[in-house]
Amino acid sequence: MCFDKLISKFFWISAATLFGACNGNNSAQSQMTGTDLSLKDAYESFFPIGVSVSGSELVQEGALIKTQFNSITPVNAMKMVNIHPEEHIYNWKEADSIVAFAKRNEMKIRGHTLLWHRQLPDWLFRNPDGTRAPRQLVMQRLKDHITTVVSRYKKQVYAWDVVNEAISDNPNEFYRSDPLFQVCGEEYLDSAFAWAHTADPEAVLFYNDYNEYKPLKRARIIRLITTLRNRGIPVHAAGLQAHWSIYEPSALDLEQTLEDFRSAGIPIQITELDVSIFPKDPRSAAAVQADTSRAFTAEKQKLQSAQYEQVFRLLRKYRQNITGVTFWNITDRRTWLDNFPVHGRKDYPLLFDSNMKPKPAFRKVCRFDD
Ligand code: XIL
Numbered sequence: 112m113c114f115d116k117l118i119s120k121f122f123w124i125s126a127a128t129l130f131g132a133c134n135g136n137n138s139a140q141s142q143m144t145g146t147d148l149s150l151k152d153a154y155e156s157f158f159p160i161g162v163s164v165s166g167s168e169l170v171q172e173g174a175l176i177k178t179q180f181n182s183i184t185p186v187n188a189m190k191m192v193n194i195h196p197e198e199h200i201y202n203w204k205e206a207d208s209i210v211a212f213a214k215r216n217e218m219k220i221r222g223h224t225l226l227w228h229r230q231l232p233d234w235l236f237r238n239p240d241g242t243r244a245p246r247q248l249v250m251q252r253l254k255d256h257i258t259t260v261v262s263r264y265k266k267q268v269y270a271w272d273v274v275n276e277a278i279s280d281n282p283n284e285f286y287r288s289d290p291l292f293q294v295c296g297e298e299y300l301d302s303a304f305a306w307a308h309t310a311d312p313e314a315v316l317f318y319n320d321y322n323e324y325k326p327l328k329r330a331r332i333i334r335l336i337t338t339l340r341n342r343g344i345p346v347h348a349a350g351l352q353a354h355w356s357i358y359e360p361s362a363l364d365l366e367q368t369l370e371d372f373r374s375a376g377i378p379i380q381i382t383e384l385d386v387s388i389f390p391k392d393p394r395s396a397a398a399v400q401a402d403t404s405r406a407f408t409a410e411k412q413k414l415q416s417a418q419y420e421q422v423f424r425l426l427r428k429y430r431q432n433i434t435g436v437t438f439w440n441i442t443d444r445r446t447w448l449d450n451f452p453v454h455g456r457k458d459y460p461l462l463f464d465s466n467m468k469p470k471p472a473f474r475k476v477c478r479f480d481d
Contacts, residue, residue, distance in 0.1 A: 146469045148477040150462070151181040157430045159219050161437030163383065166205040169212045172441050175467055182219040184382075184437055185209045186447075189222055190230040195256055198234050203263065210267055221382070221437060222268040224319060225257050226303050227275035228289030236290055249294050254306050261310035270435070272319040272350055272382065273307045274300055278331050280322060285331060300335075301344050308345040315434075319350030319382055324360035324368045333375045348434065350382035354448075355422070357414040358390045362421050369429040378432055383439035385460035386418050386472075387448050407459040412471060419462070420475035427481060442467050 150160045161182030169176065176183065187193055188205035195201055213220045235252055238244050244252075261271065277300060279287040286292045291299055300318075307316055318336055322328040332349060339346045349372060360368070372379045388411045426433055440446040444465040448458035462473040 150179045153477040158433050159435045162441055163439050166208045177216050183213050184221040184223045192230040192232045220268045222271040224272035224275040257306040258310045261307050265311040270315040272317045273303050275319045304344045304346050315347045317348050317350040318346050321352040323351045324364045348378040350380050352383040353381045356387040356391045357418050365425050373432040380435040382437050385439045387458050387460045416472040416475045419472040423476045
């Protein structure tokens with residue numbers, strides 16, 4: 112080894128000792144991502160770290176994805192409107208390419224999502240002549256869909272979000288009053304999990320939803336999963352989407368959330384993590400103040416780092432009950448929050464900036480002493 116290399120090796124060993132155990136190797140990785148740290152390495156002994164991706168992002172952002180994450184989820188490719196656009200037509204192309212990428216790079220694959228009230232194809236609820244399809248036909252179509260999709264990725268997709276967002280945020284109704292519920296009634300949940308389990312008995316089956324840090328929604332989700340399980344329905348875990356912000360949840364609310372799932376005996380994954388710079392709850396005083404500016408100011412950057420640090424400290428603390436953490440989108444260059452809930456309002460919710468470089472929050476997540 113030449114002298115230069117020895118010196119540089121010494122430097123990296125010293126730096127690794129200084130900064131703790133989570134530094135990855137320095138060479139190709141640091142050139143590609145601008146960091147010698149890696150999320151998947153830092154959390155190797157805790158849980159897999161995942162990210163949602165589209166097929167085209169695997170080409171443009173493949174290097175970053177490979178060095179930082181060890182699990183992926185198709186962001187849209189497995190949703191019913193995309194993978195099953197017509198009754199007798201399945202479109203496997205994008206989902207297959209994501210699965211192949213994951214296999215090539217030894218990454219886990221989470222399937223998302225078999226049933227959701229959004230991104231459903233119109234044909235599902237229609238007869239060929241355009242009139243409304245009867246319940247029995249819709250149920251048969253759901254069965255065919257779940258059986259076909261889960262079977263195709265059997266032993267490849269290790270976990271499925273089987274049902275997404277079935278519970279209402281409205282205090283006056285338990286189930287969201289969406290077309291699936293209106294046409295099929297609550298039994299579609301039982302059936303969906305049972306069909307998925309039959310198609311791949313080894314897959315880990317999730318009920319996935321958001322706003323668990325709010326007590327009413329959390330209690331309802333825990334009640335639903337417990338009731339289904341008591342009836343013998345194979346619901347193995349809860350997915351907490353975790354579309355959070357720099358203002359919420361508080362450490363107290365998040366810890367209570369993690370504690371409640373743990374004590375109910377329901378393992379969880381964080382399935383769609385992002386930390387918006389805009390408040391989720393427009394009624395809070397902080398929200399009103401913060402909403403006056405759309406800029407990602409130094410102050411917001413600081414709040415975001417602190418929020419990410421706090422979130423991961425608690426996730427590490429509850430590691431026994433957490434089997435994975437997945438980010439929703441890769442970098443601030445493109446996030447679904449640019450168009451939700453306000454169309455065209457740029458957001459900056461992730462750990463990598465628009466140039467794919469790590470943000471201060473990234474270091475807070477990677478470097479820890481506990
Ligand atoms: C979002 C995608 O990121 C967008 O590209 C798409 O236009 C809409 O869906 N909860 C979910 C995810 O379960 O599937 C959603 O993903 C975000 C909210």
